[in-house]
Amino acid sequence: GRPNVGKSSIINALTNSERVIVTPIPGTTRDAIDVPFEVETEGVRSKYILIDTAGMRKARRVEDSVEFYSVQRAEESIVRSDITVLVLDAEMGITEQDKKIADVIVQNRRACIIVVNKWDLFDEKVRADREEEIERRNRKQRTEGQEKTMTTLIEFGGWVQKKLFFLDYAPVIFTSAKSGFHLDRLLEAVRYVAAQLQQKIPTAILNRTIRDAVERRQPVSAAGHRLKFFYATQVRQAPPTFLLFVNRDELFSDQYKKSLTVEMRKAFGYEGCPIVIVPKARPKTVESVRKLKPSNKNLVGRMDAHRAARHERYSRKPKKKSREN
Missing domain, CATH: 3.40.50.300 (P-loop containing nucleotide triphosphate hydrolases)
Known part of the structure; x- marks a missing residue:
């Protein structure tokens, strides 16, 4: 003071x-x-x-x-x-x-x-x-x-x-x-x-509260993007810090963070405590390993030879067993 x-x-x-x-x-x-x-x-x-x-x-x-x-x-x-x-x-x-x-x-x-x-x-x-x-x-x-x-x-x-x-x-x-x-x-x-x-919010209750808050009020977006909420977890108790996984973290303005903290205070109290919200964008797509093309030509040749060997092995006709008199 x-x-x-x-x-x-x-x-x-x-x-x-x-x-x-x-x-x-x-x-x-x-x-x-x-x-x-x-x-x-x-x-x-x-x-x-x-x-x-x-x-x-x-x-x-x-x-x-x-x-x-x-x-x-x-x-x-x-x-x-x-x-x-x-x-x-x-x-x-x-x-x-x-x-x-x-x-x-x-x-x-x-x-x-x-x-x-x-x-x-x-x-x-x-x-x-x-x-x-x-x-x-x-x-x-x-x-x-x-x-x-x-x-x-x-x-x-x-x-x-x-x-x-x-x-x-x-x-x-x-x-x-x-x-x-x-x-x-x-x-x-x-x-x-x-x-x-000292509060530790259960993850299930935390996710339900934030999901309901996001569904009730979407952030303002000039490009017309819609916020999609995936998952949230509490990463710290003092101050209460929450990590939110979303599709677009740029949609989280200070005003929208304030709106979410108001909803969280209604649900969990936190009187006298600042609430810290950290949005994190989740990657849109993860490229499959099978789609990756190897750059080493020798490796490609070995893979082709392996496939050809397997094809030849499984395409052979089985020999007929001779009957004993």
């Missing part, structure tokens, strides 16, 4: 300790810090490594070489993480830099959870707006022409996913590191996304 959005505060709140330094000054964290963390849920103990990263500013605002390498190590932390938690500032909203950081996560195909921190600053205002909306509905007051006021976390979450549309597979959690609001839900989201990453 950007500087001063509360990344270090969330880690301290989760671990119930002052593991990392927290100050109101942006850019306090200068390096990626690994924090081992264990939590027990329903008798099951889970182990995690939380990586506290430096705030990622715009490239033109990086002041010195220390901050440059801090940002670089933060990007390296995204690459080596299993799940990336993108922290946003509820007070600042979604900025252009937030979108650029989200794009780094998408480019590296990392599982992701979006956390809107500092929600305690808006909690009272949202409650007041909700009560006002309830009173307006009770009075049956019309609000035509007025912009609808968001009063629930579901509506705010939909707004966040609309702004970060290229990261719409990531669940949105509203938290407050100061009050501890919804930090338990953040841990639940981490466990859930981790379980989604």
